[in-house]
Amino acid sequence: MSEKLIFESSRPGVRGAVVPPLDVPARGMEALVPAGLRREDVPRLPEVSEPEVVRHFTNLSVLNHHVDRDMYPLGSCTMKYNPKINDRMAGLSGFSEIHPLAPVSGVQGALALLKELERALQVITGLPAVSLQPSAGAQGEFTCMLLARAYHRDRGETRDEVVIPDSAHGTNPASVRFAGMKAVEVKSGARGRVDLDALRKVAGPRTAAMMLTNPNTLGIFETEIGDIASIIHEAGGLLYLDGANMNALAGIALPGVMGFDMMHLNLHKTFSTPHGGGGPGAGPIAVREDLRPYLPVPRIVEEDGVYRLDHDCPKSVGRVHGFYGNFGVLVRAATYIRSLGAAGIREMSRNAILNANYLMARLRDTYEVKMPGPCMHEFVLSARSQKKRGVRAADISKRLLDFGFHSPTTYFPLIVEEALMIEPTESESKDTLDRFVDVMKTIAREVEESPETVQQAPHRTPIQRPDEARAARKLRVRWTPDDERD
């Protein structure tokens, strides 16, 4: 890449911002910072002007793929369009400039909006109590595992096992471990759904909870969810929904009615807040009524139109955020829900399902579809037959980049050979889907006619096939001046 790092453009004496002048009598650092506490060196931060900063980062930015450019068929990531009004609302100074410890009388508007979002998420999930505090899905599911632990202990039980299907996201077993419990894996049956007999064998007196993604990571609705819930509940456990795939259900079906006792939502997926290149997101949780006392503190309480923060919840698992969660993200999600309303939320999920089924139908003659029957909002293709020509799923993914699309989620779920997991979302028009199908078919033809074109892809991206092994072997995770290298 020709782009220098910002540090490599640094020249002493250049700057890109002016600090307001001091207008109190200066006492000086000699007087105010005791000698033994002083920093002795100067951090090597870049010395550059504003135009250089803007140009550097603008030139970096255009190296990214992004939703406003073209589709991201990333399964389980729900890369939908991020409405622009959301950002304008989060940027209102009455939201962006408020301090979390301002007197509660001075943040009534913020608390009212948070309460509005809590209520909307209660309605959408069918679960009566919500905490908006978790910063991301993984923190939401970790919080729910703490809730499960606290709930059982409160009842005098020390259950320490959490059942997880083999198709689950990796965050699930990791969250279980840090909550002090053990993940117990249950195999998927032939059709990608939970095998009930296998589940009966692992559910028992040590079962604290089961974590389930529904629709699962194959894009298949767990039709036997009622039986799954019964098995877990009869064993005395709680059923947790990993809400990563809520874009298939919102406005159409209610997790609370399916027997789920708790769940998290990814506002950066279903509720359109931007991914920002990896964050910030938000991972609110919703739980059934008798789990409410265990939710994180503080809780937002409304009494006669006046809002306050309640810290006095003795059974709470505690705080998971320094303040109240990712407020700016929550404002965006609340805006989105107002934009769509109930009818729009339903249309969102309907069209996400329609788009996924349309893509799957148009691709099934070209790529192997693992599961028969309709999918929900995403589906998994296998590049097994392409592999016979020496082309792997990862090669097909890379080749898509040459055509201006992002890659699908590749090699996940782990239980499908050469998996390509595709989720178009409702934001994509039929034209875009058709264009994607054409490209996927072109690539399939290339696999037959000139497999090396695909094997060596991508060809047109800013860089090609970075050496990841070298990155880990010759670890270099920060810039240093040339004279300090090696």
Next chain:
Amino acid sequence: MFPYIPRGEGEEATMLDAIGVGSFEDLLAPLPQAFRVSGLLALPGPQSEHEIAHDLARMAGRNKCHPDTLAFLGAGCYDHMVPAAIDHVAYRSEFYTAYTPYQAEVGQGTLTAIFEFQTVMAELTGMDLANASLYDGASALAEAAWLGLGATGRNKILVAGPLHPNYRHVLATYTQGLDVEILVDPAPAGVTDAAWVERHLDDTVGVVVGSSPNFLGGVEDFTALFAEAKKRGAVTVSVFQPHALMLYKTPGAMGADLAVGEGRSLGTPPSFGGPALGLFAVTGAYVRSIPGRLIGETVDRQGKRCYVMTLRTREQDIRRAKATSNICTNQSLLALRATLYASLLGPRGMREVAERCVENAHYAADRLSAAGGFRLAFEAPFFQEFALECPRPAREVVAAAESRGVLAGVDLGRFRPEWERLLLVCCNEKHRRRDLDTLVDVLSAGAGEVARV
């Protein structure tokens, strides 16, 4: 009908036809009726942009904030100037609407910026390296504890000096399933109580935490404590405030193994405390146990320098239950903003910000101490924030000042009953002399009022 759903008339029928089903209902066949929503959910909307903007502007208008309200609030959430170029760049769709850069070929923008961010954080903290960021400062401390407990196999955490109560709370939340004991220094003098530490620091302590500036504003040097803790086999964690590192001894210089802090104040407005930016830096010995994402330099097949997510086998999607953390994101956009901030201000600008903070805080503290009725609660050196002992409960002082349009500080009584009379006052580089004088006038007037009562 819905502006974000591009579906024309008749298209649904065409698509259903291509799928080979008669109606949309057929696609929902696997979804039992019993679980379905009948009719519409009870939700607000749908509203047009105009209506939403009207309603939310009214809600936002009920909140008190800069620039209409003069505020001296800190306590873990610090307000500093945000250059305009930061919004301009960070709101570019290319950064804003991009996914996590798993496909490095089309993610070099984010990857390069985060590599630069890691460099900024390593430079600021004096540590060997930093990760791509975590959720916030509080959870970064909890992640540091997980790392330290795992590395030592011990189950005790010792907190020296006054740590932010919310950080302590998150630490307790994160470790509640792990059979951990947290020992907390009562710190009666507003700084580490060396005698207490000496009594409690032994070979069973796995993690030692020291915060500077601490929650009550005091700046401390943990060099000796960290050396002793390491001798006893503990992992040492320095909790820092990024702007303070321009003037004060760094975690690296103090010999910390891990350094964590809240970085939101670097280029992002307070926004009610979130989104925030968890900073996490380590010495080289801990690189393979660091939580979260790490961006590394490499070359592509043409030999071009480029960046990728590296040491991925630490992470949950590969290692699952054995991962170094359950975290699956970073706060990329805020990390980008912090990098923009550090680039725009540079070492001189950031030092000037820190100097203005310390000068303004001392000007205010001196005038308040001289005004009668108030005095500094502790003797420790401070940076931009100090605890003021008030002649009556701080919540009354806060309320009286609020009625005069000034948010005078944070009433520490909301954290601990014995801090009932302590007001935590925070100054920054945006405050003008007249702002500081207003604070003094408003607080002295409030004190006078009580004298009359």
